[in-house]
Amino acid sequence: MPTASTRLRDVQELTSPYKSLHDNYVSNTRKSKCSFSALLATGGLIVLGVLLAIVVIEKLKNEDQINEDLSPHHHTPTCCNDTIPNEQSSIVLVESFPLGMDYGRNASTGKSLYEAWKHLLSLATKEIAVASFYWSLTAEDINVNSTTDRAGRDILEEFRALPSRNVSVRVVTSIPTVAHNSTDLQVLKENGIQIRRVNFGRLTKGILHAKFWIVDGKHIYIGSANMDWRALTQVKELGVVIYNSSGLAADLHKIFQSYWVMGRSNASIPDPWPSTYDTFINEERPLLLNLSGVASQVYITASPPAFCPDSRTRDLDAILSAIGGAQDFIHVSVMEYYPASKFFHHHGYWPVIEDALKRSAFERNVSVCLLVSCGQETDPSIWPFLRSLDALHSPSNNINIAVRLFIIPAGNQSHIPYTRVNHNKYMVTDKVAYVGTSNWSADYFNSTAGVGLVVSQDALPSASSGNTFQQQLSAVFDRDWSSQFAVPLAELKQNHDCVFSKSTP
Numbered sequence: 001m002p003t004a005s006t007r008l009r010d011v012q013e014l015t016s017p018y019k020s021l022h023d024n025y026v027s028n029t030r031k032s033k034c035s036f037s038a039l040l041a042t043g044g045l046i047v048l049g050v051l052l053a054i055v056v057i058e059k060l061k062n063e064d065q066i067n068e069d070l071s072p073h074h075h076t077p078t079c080c081n082d083t084i085p086n087e088q089s090s091i092v093l094v095e096s097f098p099l100g101m102d103y104g105r106n107a108s109t110g111k112s113l114y115e116a117w118k119h120l121l122s123l124a125t126k127e128i129a130v131a132s133f134y135w136s137l138t139a140e141d142i143n144v145n146s147t148t149d150r151a152g153r154d155i156l157e158e159f160r161a162l163p164s165r166n167v168s169v170r171v172v173t174s175i176p177t178v179a180h181n182s183t184d185l186q187v188l189k190e191n192g193i194q195i196r197r198v199n200f201g202r203l204t205k206g207i208l209h210a211k212f213w214i215v216d217g218k219h220i221y222i223g224s225a226n227m228d229w230r231a232l233t234q235v236k237e238l239g240v241v242i243y244n245s246s247g248l249a250a251d252l253h254k255i256f257q258s259y260w261v262m263g264r265s266n267a268s269i270p271d272p273w274p275s276t277y278d279t280f281i282n283e284e285r286p287l288l289l290n291l292s293g294v295a296s297q298v299y300i301t302a303s304p305p306a307f308c309p310d311s312r313t314r315d316l317d318a319i320l321s322a323i324g325g326a327q328d329f330i331h332v333s334v335m336e337y338y339p340a341s342k343f344f345h346h347h348g349y350w351p352v353i354e355d356a357l358k359r360s361a362f363e364r365n366v367s368v369c370l371l372v373s374c375g376q377e378t379d380p381s382i383w384p385f386l387r388s389l390d391a392l393h394s395p396s397n398n399i400n401i402a403v404r405l406f407i408i409p410a411g412n413q414s415h416i417p418y419t420r421v422n423h424n425k426y427m428v429t430d431k432v433a434y435v436g437t438s439n440w441s442a443d444y445f446n447s448t449a450g451v452g453l454v455v456s457q458d459a460l461p462s463a464s465s466g467n468t469f470q471q472q473l474s475a476v477f478d479r480d481w482s483s484q485f486a487v488p489l490a491e492l493k494q495n496h497d498c499v500f501s502k503s504t505p
Ligand SMILES: *[C@@H]1O[C@H](CO)[C@@H](O)[C@H](O)[C@H]1NC(C)=O
Pocket: 105, 106
């Protein structure tokens, strides 16, 4: 039985666009260095030499700070992995649902996101690190009067109290942000929590969109939810908690630390990153873990490329590998799917994931199901792309691609902006489970900070179905795909909860 990693390697016909991007970048720097020395050798350009020296000194200073910042707080593994033998690692699928959403029957769901967060908070005895796009845990932040923010307030209270329990807390968030009126960060700071806002706008023309927690260097959470009260009661979220894996936690910590050091004022991205940021866990060498009693191979992916040392598997590469490695089915649930660049490279067509999906369907007869969110604030320009993908579906030609819209009724909650949507970002194939934090569009992989978790598990022949994380994620997809909330494109009728229905003839 081949391991998942060899299986993935066997199907590497899809090459990463970032590889060429990275190669270009390296050869460009080399070229510019060469021309610099040529110019200097011809003499006369002393001023340029001085300038260059200043640049080098500044760069060294920057690197010093980066290394210094990494070392004192935490020990970094000198070799290989941080796995403590006989750790009882476990994995839990966590979800939240907008209030009033009713599947109408006994549907299997993950554990409650709110309960999972509360549990993690209760376990903390030493330290918590949190990465989130922004914080907005009370309804006042967005000028809304709603008692459905109670869970959010509770989480904020719990964080506030952590320093008094001697738990040290570090938080990174994004510049730019969407939470302009929130006082959460101020409140946290006043209570002794260390905060850094990382200017991804300046650094990569993106945002910090990763969402994860690291608790006591051994438990981690990764998922779609921001530190937002709406994530607990008004938006559909999906994530994963892994308990008792110091190896994975140490690995995720390196990503956290890369944000932390870039949160210094005027920080510039090192190239390459110091070796302390290298990882020993990636697609080629996943961490072998016994997760809830199931032998598993796990690794953490990241974007953007500028924040990935060579040893870190890039988020996009992991997605392409999973798509390319599927033999039977590819089930994807993402908030937005857009084969183009939307924000900073306006109107750049980007069919990288699109091609991989079509290729799997066409060349290998893999069945592809794409579940995309539609709400009142969804960008209508996505609609023609969804239709074009769905139009390829033709079972008689052995092409199985189906797209459905996931539409959550706003009901009497329509006064709360940016809610009532499926914010999930995951994929499950017959081989792997992937839980991420990025929409599937160009900017998220090129300029925006995100993370993903890839899990493959050798199904135990004796295990009753539903035992593995992969099987649970698959069941969650099936539940949603066959629910009343999933609408095939051809069946979309007038529906004020979905912006696309206004674009239909
Ligand atoms: C739902 O599950 C509960 C407890 O597991 C059971 O008592 C009930 O009959 C189930 N309802 C349906 C409609 O299956």
